[in-house]
Amino acid sequence: MAVLQLREAIRRAMVEEMHRDPAVFLMGEEVAEYDGAYKVSQGMLKTFGPRRVVDTPIAENGFFGLGVGAAMAGLRPIVEVMTWNFSLVAYDQVINNAAKIVQMTGGQYRVPIVFRGPNGAAENLGSQHSQALESIYAHFPGLKVVSTATPRDAYGLLKSAIRDDDPVVFMESELFYSFKGEVEDEEFTLPIGVADLKRDGGDVLVVTWNKAVHTALGVAEALGREGIGVAVLDLRTIRPLDEAALYAHAARIGRVVVVQEGFPFAGVGAEIAARVQEACFDSLDAPVLRVTNRDVNMPYAGNLEKLAMPSAERIEAAIRAVLSR
Amino acid sequence: MHMASIERNLFGGYGIVGGHVPLGAGAALAFQYRGEDRVSLTFFGDGAANQGAFFEALALAQLWRLPAVFVCENNLYAMGTSIERSSFLTDLSARADGVGMRRWSFDAYDVRAVHDEVGKAVAHARTGAGPVLVEARCYRYRGHSASDPGKYRALDEIEDYKRTKDCLMRAEGQLREAGCTDAELKELHESVEAEVADAVAFADASPEPDAAVLYDFTFAGAA
Numbered sequence: 001m002a003v004l005q006l007r008e009a010i011r012r013a014m015v016e017e018m019h020r021d022p023a024v025f026l027m028g029e030e031v032a033e034y035d036g037a038y039k040v041s042q043g044m045l046k047t048f049g050p051r052r053v054v055d056t057p058i059a060e061n062g063f064f065g066l067g068v069g070a071a072m073a074g075l076r077p078i079v080e081v082m083t084w085n086f087s088l089v090a091y092d093q094v095i096n097n098a099a100k101i102v103q104m105t106g107g108q109y110r111v112p113i114v115f116r117g118p119n120g121a122a123e124n125l126g127s128q129h130s131q132a133l134e135s136i137y138a139h140f141p142g143l144k145v146v147s148t149a150t151p152r153d154a155y156g157l158l159k160s161a162i163r164d165d166d167p168v169v170f171m172e173s174e175l176f177y178s179f180k181g182e183v184e185d186e187e188f189t190l191p192i193g194v195a196d197l198k199r200d201g202g203d204v205l206v207v208t209w210n211k212a213v214h215t216a217l218g219v220a221e222a223l224g225r226e227g228i229g230v231a232v233l234d235l236r237t238i239r240p241l242d243e244a245a246l247y248a249h250a251a252r253i254g255r256v257v258v259v260q261e262g263f264p265f266a267g268v269g270a271e272i273a274a275r276v277q278e279a280c281f282d283s284l285d286a287p288v289l290r291v292t293n294r295d296v297n298m299p300y301a302g303n304l305e306k307l308a309m310p311s312a313e314r315i316e317a318a319i320r321a322v323l324s325r
Numbered sequence: 326m327h328m329a330s331i332e333r334n335l336f337g338g339y340g341i342v343g344g345h346v347p348l349g350a351g352a353a354l355a356f357q358y359r360g361e362d363r364v365s366l367t368f369f370g371d372g373a374a375n376q377g378a379f380f381e382a383l384a385l386a387q388l389w390r391l392p393a394v395f396v397c398e399n400n401l402y403a404m405g406t407s408i409e410r411s412s413f414l415t416d417l418s419a420r421a422d423g424v425g426m427r428r429w430s431f432d433a434y435d436v437r438a439v440h441d442e443v444g445k446a447v448a449h450a451r452t453g454a455g456p457v458l459v460e461a462r463c464y465r466y467r468g469h470s471a472s473d474p475g476k477y478r479a480l481d482e483i484e485d486y487k488r489t490k491d492c493l494m495r496a497e498g499q500l501r502e503a504g505c506t507d508a509e510l511k512e513l514h515e516s517v518e519a520e521v522a523d524a525v526a527f528a529d530a531s532p533e534p535d536a537a538v539l540y541d542f543t544f545a546g547a548a
Binding site for chain 1: 326327329330331336337339340341344345346347348349350351352353354355356358359365377378380381382384385388541542543544545546
């Protein structure tokens with residue numbers, strides 16, 4: 001069993017898939033000669049050459065769209081976005097083109113493309129570089145949205161995303177690129193749309209994904225020492241949502257807290273809370289609570305940034321609140 | 326929108342003006358990647374020539390010498406806004422200058438000129454020398470859509486184009502010069518009208534889709 005950083009696990013998935021399938025290539029800003037803005041693609045130019053590891057100018061609207069067109073014409077592009085914040089200038093290509101082409105062409109054309117890069121806040125990156133954007137991609141039919149921050153999950157899910165015949169929005173975490181975890185030496189894939197119970201417990205279910213999983217696990221560990229059993233369900237995929245796992249654990253445990261980065265209004269947490277109460281109302285002992293970013297654009301100052309994020313303290317308070325009912 | 330044919334390599338019609346131009350460049354990227362002797366053609370109007378996606382697609386296509394031809398059908402009105410009110414430069418092929426792309430304009434009222442000029446552009450792109458932007462200067466007689474009465478231009482202007490420049494009228498003249506008889510032209514008109522009438526009848530006679538297909542084609546593979 002190898003211990004890999006998140007960036008190394010993502011790179012391993014891309015390298016293996018590019019060796020497996022000549023239609024797979026990587027395109028994005030600084031992916032080739034610079035070796036990746038976060039060194040995710042380090043060494044890949046040397047391995048595959050400039051035809052398959054392609055530096056782009058700063059033109060997301062353009063190269064996202066070229067990726068979609070290339071996918072329609074039979075390639076399997078991996079389009080790296082330096083951060084998901086920058087995808088907003090290319091949003092039209094993802095929503096109006098990638099997500100709709102299969103439907104608009106009656107299934108004649110397919111768009112096997114992965115858009116991937118870091119999502120959410122890192123540290124002191126300011127308002128325009130700190131957004132978690134799952135909700136605005138998960139809103140649309142026709143897209144799959146994966147958001148994960150453990151090396152093993154990222155490896156297995158990215159391989160599935162690259163092999164998928166539909167567009168996949170794949171969200172990573174800048175803060176966790178150096179985070180290490182075990183990944184099996186032998187090749188494997190993990191299915192898109194399957195959540196993972198990262199820790200079990202009988203009192204409260206925390207539903208979360210990406211780097212908030214790590215925060216939630218820390219809180220669960222601490223509360224476990226007090227005798228409070230906190231289960232942590234890592235969705236890993238926002239869409240398609242693993243409703244079977246979500247409802248089974250919610251109904252079994254009866255108390256649910258959703259922890260998400262990103263703004264609260266119409267966020268993914270709101271969707272989960274709505275669905276859990278629709279499906280599990282009779283099994284719930286407390287209202288579903290959400291812990292989210294504060295409803296404010298991200299401040300630059302470090303102390304204010306911490307206040308705006310879903311912290312361990314706020315997660316713990318929400319867990320205690322649902323337990324008090 | 327919603328019209329495509331994979332067997333005819335028709336990549337579809339798109340409803341976001343200019344948003345599809347990168348797709349055409351992307352198809353050309355795939356052709357180049359696989360070393361295929363193919364060229365993509367991307368069609369759009371004068372309105373698209375002000376969109377960012379159009380500029381970015383041109384920049385990338387030229388940077389990578391993609392085998393692509395971009396055809397701007399400049400019919401002088403983007404919905405109700407005339408070219409003079411929407412662009413400082415009214416020769417829209419000049420949009421290529423900023424990225425160093427080969428470009429020219431031509432009069433698209435002459436069907437032979439359209440064939441020859443687009444043919445030249447395709448031949449250039451096919452050599453690997455890079456993409457081409459051509460501006461096909463044309464005109465539209467009707468409104469932009471079924472709900473557009475087209476009141477933003479004078480009737481005289483429309484009638485003048487019909488009387489002096491109409492491309493079908495010109496094509497008919499060219500066919501006569503080439504030796505086509507009245508009977509042959511009549512037969513051609515009738516066969517085209519019959520083909521269109523058949524298509525309309527087919528559409529009218531086709532049933533509404535079954536409710537069971539509502540969710541079909543959200544995904545190509547398993548959801």
